[in-house]
Amino acid sequence: MSAASEAETRFEREDTRRRWLLSTPALLIILVAAVGPLLVVLLYSFLAPGSYGDVRWQFSSDAWFNVFLERDIFDDTLAPAWAHLSIFWRSMKLAFITTLLTLVFGFPTAYFIATRDERTREIWLFLITIPFWTNLLIRTFALQEVIRQEGLLNTLLLKLGLISQPIPMLFTDFAIGLGMTYVYLPLMVLPLYASMERIDFRIVEAGYDLYASRFGVLRRIIVPLVKPGIIAGSILVFIPSLGAYVTPRVLGGGKSMMLGNLIELQFGQGRNWPLGAALSIALMAIVMIALLFYVRNASRGGPTHG
Amino acid sequence: MPSAAGCDDNQRSRQKERDVFSGVIVPEKPDRNAIEVRGVSKRFGIGENAFKALDNVSVTIRENEFFTLLGPSGCGKTTLLRLIAGFDFPTEGQIMLHGQDIAPLPPFKRPVNTVFQSYALFPHMTVGQNIGFGLEMLGKPKAEVKARVDQMLRLVRMEALKDRRTSQISGGQQQRVALARALAPSPKVLLLDEPLSALDYKLRKEMQSELKRLQTETGITFIFVTHDQEEALTMSDRIAVMSAGKILQVGAPWEIYDRPADRFVADFIGETNFLPGTLGAIENGRTTVTLSSGAMLPATLAEGYVPNGPATIVVRPEHARAIREGGDLRGQVENIVYFGTDTHIHVRLDDRNLFTVRQQNSRSRDCGFVVGDAVGVAIAPDGAQVLKD
Structure with a gap:
């Protein structure tokens, strides 16, 4: 080995060490604030519930059992825990619909921004991030004010004579969909924009030139190139909306329970921490499966620049 | 794609065209x-x-x-x-x-x-x-x-x-x-x-x-x-x-x-010398131009173009030659630039206009001039032409 390459190896080794040193604070935070609590949650899910909340230090698989199954009080037969499963199903449905809606609204928005000139783009991006400045709870209550029976929207429509009676919107599925879409839209727009910004839009012209219609260009050129952004945005929206808690509660009126509310219930009034913990881990498992799907999709046949 | 035969025909007719005009007249393509x-x-x-x-x-x-x-x-x-x-x-x-x-x-x-x-x-x-x-x-x-x-x-x-x-x-x-x-x-x-x-x-x-x-x-x-x-x-x-x-x-x-x-076209395509002058009588698309130095130069005119008064004459550098004695124009060598295949000789004419002559290089010899030499510029027959301004 020559002296030069030896020096190079030594330099590389030092470089690696420096990198580790620099990332130590972040790794520590992740260890203390994320991995540690997660292990505690996992541990709790295998313990027995205490009578006033908390846990008894005694191994029990009851919590996990109760997530999926329930025992009939009278004849001791086992049946699937439909109450829980339907909540899981409803949450997944809501997360799925939210992802779809943010995609439907976010895609044209991101496309619009990405095709502006550089200065205008910055202004639009700035506007997209403005909602982040206000607390989620406050924004959600503000939305409640807009759509309630005597709210802004109904008053406006009545004044304009478009409707003769206020439309009931608050505490409906529509309200939840609207709120969720509103809250998570930026999380979809930003990754979509990041993908679109890298597209050389001259290839769109090339597509038109080669007899692709507007839809053909969208389907065969833009969507495949934006795919990494679509997947990233979908994951970013799907995961938090699966555990959404505030929006279904405030805008849906808590009429239909979501996973987030169910977990909160177990740690609060339900006083069943192990069940809450098991539900949390189950929620995480769903997220993990979604992520796995993402990783497999992203590594397979994505565009080279993505 | 047209048939192979059509392709050949086209090639042939185009080839013929080139042979016919060889730099003189282009027959209109039918x-x-x-x-x-x-x-x-x-x-x-x-x-x-x-x-x-x-x-x-x-x-x-x-x-x-x-x-x-x-x-x-x-x-x-x-x-x-x-x-x-x-x-x-x-x-x-x-x-x-x-x-x-x-x-x-x-x-x-x-x-x-x-x-x-x-x-x-x-x-x-x-x-x-x-x-x-x-x-x-x-x-x-x-x-x-x-x-x-x-x-x-x-x-x-x-x-x-x-x-x-x-x-x-x-x-x-x-x-x-x-x-x-x-x-x-x-x-x-x-x-x-x-x-x-x-x-x-x-x-x-x-x-x-x-x-x-x-x-x-x-x-x-x-x-x-x-x-x-x-x-x-x-x-x-x-x-x-x-x-x-x-x-x-x-x-x-x-x-x-x-x-x-x-x-614009003359200037944009290739290199060109521009000389101001006054036109003489026009006959058969030809005229004699009097340059500001007093030199007289025969020049051609574009078809159907009837100018009057002052005009600009263009001469391509390769349509001129630098010679020791005589020539259509006289001046002094100001600069010599070697280009490999040819040499550009920049001549400061007696009327202070700059004129470039391009000479083909021959093997193992320089152009025969040095900066400061008195030089004559000989222009090829039909080398000068009156420009529409």
């Missing part, structure tokens, strides 16, 4: 018109700030022709190409393709394809998928698309790279893919927007002859945009010289070079 641009204007922006990219341009491009739009950047040549492609729409005027007005049609409804300056290849597709895209969009059956893609790959000599991604091939290869992709759907007209400008000198030379070969082999009308006058002169059947949104002259390369319509 061919049909491919593209007719009629009174086209294009304005960007509105009101006072509107920028007129094209100003009442009319030009006819014949079928099976290698036609070049030549001009400096910002002259409107790319705008004209984009109007023909359909990426922009004219503010005024018509664009006829085989007698049908295509100006209002979107690009995907025009049988015209483009080779982009940046190539604009689809980064998420392989070389083969790129080439097949147009045919696929036209709804051709799979087997036909595949056969055509293979044929195109052979045409541009890229068979081995069919399944490569476009990011894994060199610039020259990307250029070939862009060409094959645009040629695959057999367009009526192929538009090329400065396609060689990103290549280095050697590769550019190679692609120039490649393009010429493709054009004769496919028999497709090529409209080629460039700012490189050498490229235009070597490749084109006809050239349109553009400046500031107008077409100044349309003609065969030799016409553009030897009979420039005005000062």
Whole structure:
């Protein structure tokens, strides 16, 4: 080995060490604030519930059992825990619909921004991030004010004579969909924009030139190139909306329970921490499966620049 | 694609044409018109700030022709190409393709394809998928698309790279893919927007002859945009010289070079000496010009051009020779620049005008002059001509 390459190896080794040193604070935070609590949650899910909340230090698989199954009080037969499963199903449905809606609204928005000139783009991006400045709870209550029976929207429509009676919107599925879409839209727009910004839009012209219609260009050129952004945005929206808690509660009126509310219930009034913990881990498992799907999709046949 | 026989015929007739004129007269091609641009204007922006990219341009491009739009950047040549492609729409005027007005049609409804300056290849597709895209969009059956893609790959000599991604091939290869992709759907007209400008000198030379070969082999009308006058002169059947949104002259390369319509064309194409003078009597398209130094110079006039008073004479540097004694003009050698194949001698004439003489270099000898020598300039018969100003 020559002296030069030896020096190079030594330099590389030092470089690696420096990198580790620099990332130590972040790794520590992740260890203390994320991995540690997660292990505690996992541990709790295998313990027995205490009578006033908390846990008894005694191994029990009851919590996990109760997530999926329930025992009939009278004849001791086992049946699937439909109450829980339907909540899981409803949450997944809501997360799925939210992802779809943010995609439907976010895609044209991101496309619009990405095709502006550089200065205008910055202004639009700035506007997209403005909602982040206000607390989620406050924004959600503000939305409640807009759509309630005597709210802004109904008053406006009545004044304009478009409707003769206020439309009931608050505490409906529509309200939840609207709120969720509103809250998570930026999380979809930003990754979509990041993908679109890298597209050389001259290839769109090339597509038109080669007899692709507007839809053909969208389907065969833009969507495949934006795919990494679509997947990233979908994951970013799907995961938090699966555990959404505030929006279904405030805008849906808590009429239909979501996973987030169910977990909160177990740690609060339900006083069943192990069940809450098991539900949390189950929620995480769903997220993990979604992520796995993402990783497999992203590594397979994505565009080279993505 | 026309039949092989048609291709041959065309080649032959064109060859004959070249033999006949050999730099004298171009017989009009009897061919049909491919593209007719009629009174086209294009304005960007509105009101006072509107920028007129094209100003009442009319030009006819014949079928099976290698036609070049030549001009400096910002002259409107790319705008004209984009109007023909359909990426922009004219503010005024018509664009006829085989007698049908295509100006209002979107690009995907025009049988015209483009080779982009940046190539604009689809980064998420392989070389083969790129080439097949147009045919696929036209709804051709799979087997036909595949056969055509293979044929195109052979045409541009890229068979081995069919399944490569476009990011894994060199610039020259990307250029070939862009060409094959645009040629695959057999367009009526192929538009090329400065396609060689990103290549280095050697590769550019190679692609120039490649393009010429493709054009004769496919028999497709090529409209080629460039700012490189050498490229235009070597490749084109006809050239349109553009400046500031107008077409100044349309003609065969030799016409553009030897009979420039005005000062801009003369200056833009090749190197030229401009000499101010006063015209004498005109007879048979010839006259004698009195230069400011008092020297008298025989000069030709463009057909049908009847000027009066002062005029500008143009002389190409290679139509003049530097000699020791005598000559049409006298002066002093100011500078000598060696170019390998030839040497440029800059002569400061007695009337203080600068005149460049280009002399072919002979083996192992310099040009025989040194800076400061008194020198005469002999101008070849018909070497001087009166410019329309």
